[in-house]
Amino acid sequence: MSAAAGYDLxxxxxxxxxxxxxxxxxxxxxxxxxxxxxxxxxxxxxxVIANPKRQGExxxxxxxxxxxxxxxxxxxxxxxxxxxxxxxGSSVNNLSVIRPLRRDxxxxxxxxxxxxxxxxxxxTLRAIExxxxxxxxxxxxxxxxxxxxRRWKLDDPADPPVEALMAAAxxxxxxxxxxxxxPEPFGICASPYNEVDGKRQSVAVAYLEPARGxxxxxxxxxxxxxxxxxxxxxxxxxxxxxxxxxxxVAADRVVVSAGAYESxxxxxxxxxxxxxxxxxxxxxxxxxxxxxxxNFQDQxxxxxxxQGAADFHEEYLIPKVRLxxxxxxxxxxxxLHVFLHPAITVRGLAPLLPVSVRLLDVRSRxxxxxxxxxxxxxxxxxxxxxxxxxxxRAMLDGMRFVADLVAHPRxxxxxxxxxxxxxxxxxxxxxxxxxxxxxxxxxxxxxGPADDPLAVVAPDLRVHGIEGLWxxxxxILPVIPHSPTNVAAIMIGEIAARNLATADAAAR
Amino acid sequence: xxxxxRIDVAAPPGAVWAVLIDPLSLAxxxxxxxxxxxxDDRTFEGEIxxxxxxxSADFIFRSVIGRADFPTDLEVTTTGSDSLTGSTLxxxxxxGLEAPDAxxxxxxxxxDVRISGRLAILGDMVLRATAGLIIGEVxxxxxxxxxxxxxxxxx
Numbered sequence: 001m002s003a004a005a006g007y008d009l010x011x012x013x014x015x016x017x018x019x020x021x022x023x024x025x026x027x028x029x030x031x032x033x034x035x036x037x038x039x040x041x042x043x044x045x046x047x048v049i050a051n052p053k054r055q056g057e058x059x060x061x062x063x064x065x066x067x068x069x070x071x072x073x074x075x076x077x078x079x080x081x082x083x084x085x086x087x088x089g090s091s092v093n094n095l096s097v098i099r100p101l102r103r104d105x106x107x108x109x110x111x112x113x114x115x116x117x118x119x120x121x122x123x124t125l126r127a128i129e130x131x132x133x134x135x136x137x138x139x140x141x142x143x144x145x146x147x148x149x150r151r152w153k154l155d156d157p158a159d160p161p162v163e164a165l166m167a168a169a170x171x172x173x174x175x176x177x178x179x180x181x182x183p184e185p186f187g188i189c190a191s192p193y194n195e196v197d198g199k200r201q202s203v204a205v206a207y208l209e210p211a212r213g214x215x216x217x218x219x220x221x222x223x224x225x226x227x228x229x230x231x232x233x234x235x236x237x238x239x240x241x242x243x244x245x246x247x248x249v250a251a252d253r254v255v256v257s258a259g260a261y262e263s264x265x266x267x268x269x270x271x272x273x274x275x276x277x278x279x280x281x282x283x284x285x286x287x288x289x290x291x292x293x294x295n296f297q298d299q300x301x302x303x304x305x306x307q308g309a310a311d312f313h314e315e316y317l318i319p320k321v322r323l324x325x326x327x328x329x330x331x332x333x334x335x336l337h338v339f340l341h342p343a344i345t346v347r348g349l350a351p352l353l354p355v356s357v358r359l360l361d362v363r364s365r366x367x368x369x370x371x372x373x374x375x376x377x378x379x380x381x382x383x384x385x386x387x388x389x390x391x392x393r394a395m396l397d398g399m400r401f402v403a404d405l406v407a408h409p410r411x412x413x414x415x416x417x418x419x420x421x422x423x424x425x426x427x428x429x430x431x432x433x434x435x436x437x438x439x440x441x442x443x444x445x446x447x448g449p450a451d452d453p454l455a456v457v458a459p460d461l462r463v464h465g466i467e468g469l470w471x472x473x474x475x476i477l478p479v480i481p482h483s484p485t486n487v488a489a490i491m492i493g494e495i496a497a498r499n500l501a502t503a504d505a506a507a508r
Numbered sequence: 509x510x511x512x513x514r515i516d517v518a519a520p521p522g523a524v525w526a527v528l529i530d531p532l533s534l535a536x537x538x539x540x541x542x543x544x545x546x547x548d549d550r551t552f553e554g555e556i557x558x559x560x561x562x563x564s565a566d567f568i569f570r571s572v573i574g575r576a577d578f579p580t581d582l583e584v585t586t587t588g589s590d591s592l593t594g595s596t597l598x599x600x601x602x603x604g605l606e607a608p609d610a611x612x613x614x615x616x617x618x619x620d621v622r623i624s625g626r627l628a629i630l631g632d633m634v635l636r637a638t639a640g641l642i643i644g645e646v647x648x649x650x651x652x653x654x655x656x657x658x659x660x661x662x663x
Contacts, residue, residue, distance in 0.1 A: 305636070344560050350641065352637045352641065
């Protein structure tokens with residue numbers, strides 16, 4: 001297709017939302033669509049991405065992630081991780097297919113209205129998936145693009161430490177939960193994963209691949225959107241930095257789907273956002289929107305590490321069993337994910353066995369802002385993880401739950417004494433100094449009504465005050481779900497595609 | 509990442525210092541450290557082999573003694589990188605020796621460890637736990653070696 005003709009739709013970001021939007025929008029042959037991805041689009045998909053057993057390598061060794069180094073209060077640093085390859089997070093995550101909880105939809109509907117309720121979006125969740133185990137149930141789907149598999153089910157044999165964990169958790173009152181995607185999952189859960197015949201089903205595979213041959217869909221990889229082109233209060237195109245140099249494309253509509261770090265980054269580079277952030281970078285404010293970059297949320301993760309009495313060969317980061325537990329018995333929902341991790345072995349030392357506590361409730365709010373007017377420089381991220389005292393209290397309760405769980409007699413053959421935090425160490429200081437995150441950043445372009453001072457987009461995902469501009473990725477969620485965010489991001493892609501089609505129909 | 513603590517050894521400060529200041533001697537007390545070689549009187553190198561689940565890596569380091577004022581200050585700066593992610597680690601370790609009573613030497617240590625690169629994804633968890641175990645082993649080894657050597661009749 002001739003780029004000179006311009007596009008009906010440019011999608012910036014080939015992640016879990018953007019690939020869905022590009023695929024759905026190009027189903028209409030009359031709509032000319034361009035998908036822009038900053039990272040590569042390697043085909044055939046390299047084994048390090050496709051092979052679930054190599055997920056640890058994707059994160060630790062591959063060029064397909066981008067790291068945002070952030071500081072803890074004590075000055076130590078750790079990286080936040082985002083996918084930077086076609087498929088985005090779905091190409092580098094641990095493949096789990098976990099829906100937001102009903103209470104998350106309730107929270108979104110309170111801000112965004114009925115369109116964000118569980119009942120309204122259940123048909124979308126069902127349409128996304130192809131669930132071979134529960135697909136016939138009213139809350140599940142068959143035949144959708146995303147193939148699920150439960151490689152292991154709760155009644156299948158497991159490694160002795162996993163069996164011990166399940167027995168200990170059951171004796172501590174956690175129920176068995178065969179289906180992690182019921183509206184309010186709780187207890188000892190077997191995770192579903194998106195793979196077929198041992199190959200990862202990222203959105204690049206499940207959604208984009210079948211759309212690639214369409215004459216009305218162009219794909220530009222290794223291409224960074226550097227600025228949105230605005231005429232008055234209307235977006236008219238995007239400036240790009242392609243492998244062949246700078247290029248500008250005209251568009252009737254632009255959807256920014258670059259994720260919770262890069263979507264607010266592109267808006268601010270384009271002069272859309274808080275005045276202080278834009279002017280501090282020496283750029284001109286085109287449209288003040290105070291919520292851009294604010295309201296950052298990610299779930300805190302703290303590891304407790306025990307002396308190991310036995311080696312342990314679980315796959316790194318892809319647990320068989322995910323415990324959904326409560327930090328406080330009075331809660332009516334699970335606010336923790338707990339995983340066992342494989343042994344750390346240092347030659348000459350006894351093995352160490354880490355157990356992670358992942359706090360799903362997030363009351364703390366951070367910020368993404370401009371570090372530089374140069375679009376190739378990363379934005380600055382101040383995540384403020386565990387900044388809220390209630391988050392710290394819940395994390396400490398979660399750590400105590402794990403310590404009690406591991407001290408259960410069933411676990412004794414495998415797990416010895418707690419090594420870190422060490423004897424006499426202040427657990428709060430330990431959590432503040434050693435936490436990382438679950439890497440599920442959301443919130444930095446949150447939806448809400450126009451009179452909400454922190455709302456960036458309307459509940460239908462159009463940017464407030466700019467015609468033709470939409471944001472559609474996890475950044476639009478005003479409140480982080482009690483789950484990983486890949487399914488939510490795919491759902492947001494489906495919602496955006498539907499809303500764009502409705503807008504097109506209205507314009508005709 | 510900051511680590512601090514103390515190790516009490518029932519031996520005179522001079523004997524404890526002599527082990528700490530001699531890399532080859534100290535290395536015998538640090539489990540996991542292999543292939544230690546002395547480069548000059550203040551510099552030594554070595555390796556640590558570690559695995560996290562299915563991924564294994566060698567960590568190659570160089571340590572330089574920056575300050576050695578008996579018995580109060582020993583400062584060692586260690587830099588290194590791992591073979592898996594190419595991340596770098598810098599550790600500034602300060603150890604001071606105190607004598608809380610005539611029969612005891614107290615090693616008071618503090619370390620400031622900085623990791624850059626992807627190792628930091630796992631780094632805090634792996635390093636804190638590994639450091640916790642290693643320090644425990646070092647304490648046991650020093651006691652076993654020095655408390656026997658400094659036993660009755662050894663002066």
